Amino acid sequence: MSHLLEIDSLSVTFGGLHALKDLNFHVDEGEIVGVIGPNGAGKTTFFNMISGMVTPTSGDIRFEGESLVGLDPNQVTQRGIARTFQNVRLFANMTIVENVMVSQHCRTKQGVWGALLNTGKFRSEEQEIRQHAEKVLGFFGSRLVGYRLEQPASVLSYANRRRLEIARAMATKPKLILLDEPVAGMNPKESAELTDLIGKLRSEWGFTIVLIEHDMNVVRDVSDRVVCLDHGETLAQGSFEEVSNNPDVIEAYLGRPLEKT
């Protein structure tokens, strides 16, 4: 059986810098895969390439057997890959519910005429968009619903912004979600809770997940497999235990053994 996502000797260079070198990697449906590595290893660049924001210099990315290389980001999202951003990038002046509603754009189709004539189809689609948005936001408990729905995203706390980023990705109705450091900046209690939710994203919503994360507790708790990058090179792939005991990986983290508590 072919994999959901296949990365085939993928490389990219920025000027002279090899941000990613000959990466081979795959993700199967229903997996949660962790991507780790020191800062500047090329993890975010890897996501940027999958989501179409950066064009690879060589290599191929296949999703459900079809190549994604050369597609625009919106086409990639249309195919079923959603992402979050490491440096939270919400639509700060749109309300929370609007942030999530607008992310359903590629799954809906009413245009100018529907809006102008206020057709039945237009109204029912608007209602569905709104309901789906509230359902997605409800995933995070009471934090993003109720009176919050109509507040601008800019008033949210840092942790809630991260949650809203995930909600926005979920709303695009993807098969695969790419999470870029979802718990960065959260306290231990919050990150434990989010780790739980990431598990539920798979078990309840059926998403396949690739996760970049520095917090090794999170990576250990949710990942089926882990890949470690450093300076664009793939240091190790395998289970969390295998990767975290790999001497190259330990070396890359400045000789420090990974925290295992």
Add this chain to the structure above:
Amino acid sequence: MTSTIEETASAPADVTRGAFDLEWGDLIKTGAILGLGLVFMSLAGMPTGLDGRLLIDPFLSLGYVSLLWLPLIVGWSVANEKVLEGMVATRKSARDVVAGLVVGAIGGAGLSLLIVLIGAFDIRDPLVNWNEKTQAFLSFQRGTGFGVIACIVVSALLAGFGASLHLMPRRVRRAIVSALLAVISVAVFESFLVDVADPLSFLYTKTGGLLPLWAAVVAALALAMTLSGGGERIGQARTNFQELTGPAKTRQNTILIVVSGLALIIIPMITGKITQELLANVGIFLLLALGLNIVVGLAGILDLGYVAFFAVGGYTTAVLTSTNRGPDWPEWFPTLPWWGAFLVTLLMAGLVGLFIGAPVIRMRGDYLAIVTLGFGEIIRILFLSDWLSGYFNGAQGITNIPPADFGIFEVKGTDPRSVFYLVLFFAVISIYVSWRLERSRLGRAWMAVREDESVAEAMGINTVNVKLMAFVVGAVLASFAGAIFSAKVGSIFPTSFLILVSIIILVIVIVGGMGNIVGVIVGSIVLVGVLGGPKQPGLLQEFSEYKLLIYGALLIWMMLQRPEGLVPNARRSRELHQDEFLQDAWLKGKVDDADENGNGADSGTVAPGLAGGAS
């Protein structure tokens, strides 16, 4: 969102300071700026140019008013003190009056210097207004010696008066200001008022200007009304209205819309031609501004060549209806009635929108702005060119455009009322279109693109399509205005579609309030109605020569003081005042800062009293 702490007691430190314990450095600087401003205005020729227009016969001419408001305002504002970013406190003591007097005197000295220098040197060559006329004007026609003293004294007194306004009780201050404004408006808007209601002409002299007796009556009326609390009652009603929510608000809004709709239908029936013409012009620019508002305000595409679509609309209608179009059109090319041509015009504008938009829309920011500027000119130059003069008559333009005939009534330039009704009809359509689209899937996508284009793209929005759609909708709305303009004027020339038109439409949108329909309406009324369009006179006809100067000054002032526009869009003002907005939200307890307190798991629970806080 600038908060003003009015009526606060002076800070304790101030009490011990004497009347002459001033920040002399600041005062001299402000005075010098005032002086420069006064000299600039005098040399720009506005005061002498407007001296012939009497406001109060025979005491006060518009020329003096156009100069002397400056010291008054500067005097008022030297007494303002910035205590915190966004917070202004008003000091109130004799010191401020002294400060006002000083600043005014320094400013006036600038004019005195000008009087003397005009006598001593002759640099009339670059400065056309460097002449005896200006000198005499500034000397109040009484010789240079008198003038030198008078300028200083008058300016000092005015600035001192401006500063002393702070010392008066609020109500008295308001009464004085409203009396001043009332007299000046009644005097300035003479021709308009007489046009609206002919009987009012008893207020004025035959040669123009308010009779002194009636000026006093108007001032007394305004004073009495404000002193009896009229202003406060209006303010109270407004607050009440703004605080309504839910169905009550909807009902109020409906009433407001119905009433203003009826007013718009009835007003042109009772007023004279000048007002009708004015309303028609405001309407045409409103149509353009509504279209541009979709492009710039909603989708965030800075289109500086928007006039292109106005031109395409105008020319398409002209070519399809006129008997005097270029000679090269083939035999079979039809001549249609206006409404037939109108439908073709819409189609044409949409196509040109697509055609120009397709290459341009992939660019971002500054690049896009410059390229659209270029396309705006290209379209005009095509209509002007020899190459196409067989079709569009080049600089001669297309004349003999017949009126728009609707059977029951005809829309033609000599009957501005009919033009106004046609414009009103299309304005209602444009407003409806803007209003529906803003609240639709497409409108949300535009907002997202405006906020962050790459993220919008990553969230699955085809940004090229969505932006192109904004461009096309904008183009079609502009062509409404073009089609009506053709029928109204009866002839069109390439010079009707200068870049200036694009700029003015953009200024309307910016000054009114980007992304806000009411703002755009207010912007059109203020700019085109009061100041006048690129070629159309406004209420302040006297100022038409200095229109661009005033536009520029207004734009700069708005950018500094109120970048969100006169009637801001809630979202846009949040963008511009992010910090202040967060401060406000924080003060009201609306900010979600629970996580920073370490109890993140509870951050979603609603604190008592917060639940109703959403707005």
